[in-house]
Amino acid sequence: MAKYCGKCFLSFDDERCPVCKRKSERNAEPDDLCFLTEKEQIWGGMLADVLAQNNIPFEQKSTMGAGMALRAGPMFETIRFYVFYRHLEEARKIVDELFSASAAQE
Ligand SMILES: [Zn+2]
Numbered sequence: 001m002a003k004y005c006g007k008c009f010l011s012f013d014d015e016r017c018p019v020c021k022r023k024s025e026r027n028a029e030p031d032d033l034c035f036l037t038e039k040e041q042i043w044g045g046m047l048a049d050v051l052a053q054n055n056i057p058f059e060q061k062s063t064m065g066a067g068m069a070l071r072a073g074p075m076f077e078t079i080r081f082y083v084f085y086r087h088l089e090e091a092r093k094i095v096d097e098l099f100s101a102s103a104a105q106e
Contacts, residue, residue, distance in 0.1 A: 001028070002027065002085075003015070003027060004027060004028035004029070004032050004085070005019070005022060006025075006032075007020055007022065008020050009032075009034055009035045009082055010034060011032065012024075029085060030084065030085055031084055031085070031086070032084065032085040033059060033082045033083070033084060033085075034082060034083060035081075036081040036082060036088065036091050036092065036095065037080075037081050037095050038063070038078050038079065038080045038081070039078060039081070040078055040079075041062075041078065041079055044060065044078070044079030046098070047079075047081060048081075050094055050098055051081075051094065054090070054094060056090060056094070057084065057087070058081055058083045059082040059083075060081060060082075061079070061080040062078075063077070063078050063080055
């Protein structure tokens, strides 16, 4: 059973959260919102479409990477995706397929 960190919105298999290093307090529940991936806006739009096509509800959070904004200008933006734990495995598969395929085209 995977553990869950409510602070980082992360499910993981270790004893401690890999991000904040807190010891996990509870198991991941089906309705826990879990961090899926972070993508640049152009790829984020594509991923949102595919998740919707697969009937996977998700939350998007837009972030400005401070370091990247300095390099790439203020328009640089990334999208963080969160899905419910019960959809996490399926959503991860979609991310893998989607972005390994697009990487192969480059
Ligand atoms: Zn954490």
